[in-house]
Amino acid sequence: MTEYYTLITGSSSGIGRALAIECARQKMNVLLVALPGTKLKELSDHLQKTYNVITDYYFIDLTHENAPYEIFEWSIKNRYNIDILINNAGISCEGPFEKFDSSFYENIMRLNMVALVLLSRLFIPELLKQPKSHILNMGSIASYFPMPYKAVYGSSKMFVYSFSRALREELKSSSIQVSIVCPGPVVTNIHTAQSAQDKGKLARLMHMKASYVAEYTMKRMLKGKIIIRPGFLSKVVYYTEKFVPQSIKQKLVTKFFYNE
Numbered sequence: 001m002t003e004y005y006t007l008i009t010g011s012s013s014g015i016g017r018a019l020a021i022e023c024a025r026q027k028m029n030v031l032l033v034a035l036p037g038t039k040l041k042e043l044s045d046h047l048q049k050t051y052n053v054i055t056d057y058y059f060i061d062l063t064h065e066n067a068p069y070e071i072f073e074w075s076i077k078n079r080y081n082i083d084i085l086i087n088n089a090g091i092s093c094e095g096p097f098e099k100f101d102s103s104f105y106e107n108i109m110r111l112n113m114v115a116l117v118l119l120s121r122l123f124i125p126e127l128l129k130q131p132k133s134h135i136l137n138m139g140s141i142a143s144y145f146p147m148p149y150k151a152v153y154g155s156s157k158m159f160v161y162s163f164s165r166a167l168r169e170e171l172k173s174s175s176i177q178v179s180i181v182c183p184g185p186v187v188t189n190i191h192t193a194q195s196a197q198d199k200g201k202l203a204r205l206m207h208m209k210a211s212y213v214a215e216y217t218m219k220r221m222l223k224g225k226i227i228i229r230p231g232f233l234s235k236v237v238y239y240t241e242k243f244v245p246q247s248i249k250q251k252l253v254t255k256f257f258y259n260e
């Protein structure tokens with residue numbers, strides 16, 4: 001019997017980890033990819049024991065030029081039949097544009113955009129061999145509009161949105177379904193927890209749990225949805241985007257995300 005695998009980048013913590021748990025819960029075999037550390041092995045062992053699925057993991061820094069090629073070669077060498085590619089890994093930044101140096105911005109762009117495009121390109125021929133397959137790309141509500149004080153992060157997520165929708169259209173008569181998920185704020189690490197704390201009651205209420213985002217996302221991805229909008233904020237922002245004037249929208253967004 002052919003074994004199929006779901007490959008998830010950035011799966012050692014946060015939303016990626018929650019997606020890996022959700023996939024294993026649904027009896028999918030998972031391949032975990034993240035930076036070197038102890039978390040991937042622990043998660044890999046936990047998923048095997050708890051859900052009785054096959055798992056493996058690969059440590060890599062996805063900002064490195066050759067990283068997507070290395071991951072691809074690793075999967076081919078191990079004969080992993082990947083039917084779901086989840087491009088989740090991503091980093092953010094918050095503050096005035098001049099706060100961070102150029103190498104930090106280069107890393108954001110490499111991780112959030114370059115790695116995602118190259119992994120998609122490399123795996124498409126493999127995904128086409130499966131009877132049905134998926135590419136799930138990680139966007140954000142930042143995919144919907146320009147985001148002051150998160151200018152590079154927001155722009156990278158707009159890129160992911162545009163790329164995913166274009167690719168979905170190109171591949172519409174193939175066996176691959178491309179989806180993008182655009183969550184609002186999710187408490188995943190000390191930065192997001194601090195941010196939730198700093199931004200007042202309304203912002204705190206809008207923060208979601210990674211487990212909720214993962215379950216919601218996998219359900220909709222498997223149904224073939226193009227744009228997946230977990231949580232109230234993502235839905236509201238998506239629809240208001242269509243009819244609220246840019247100037248008003250921009251003021252609200254700036255106030256909500258940068259409260260100083």
Ligand SMILES: NC(=O)c1ccc[n+]([C@@H]2O[C@H](COP(=O)([O-])OP(=O)(O)OC[C@H]3O[C@@H](n4cnc5c(N)ncnc54)[C@H](OP(=O)(O)O)[C@@H]3O)[C@@H](O)[C@H]2O)c1
Nearest residue numbers: 010011012013014015034035061062089090140185186188
């Ligand atoms: N949290 C939110 O509010 C939110 C909202 C919307 C969208 N998103 C998006 O969701 C995705 C995950 O975010 P998160 O909040 O769950 O982040 P997170 O908790 O910080 O986890 C990020 C994951 O990416 C991995 N990673 C970071 N840099 C990497 C690199 N250079 N090479 C390989 N792996 C790397 C991390 O590995 P290590 O653990 O080994 O460092 C970790 O597994 C991102 O694309 C983010 O933009 C997040």
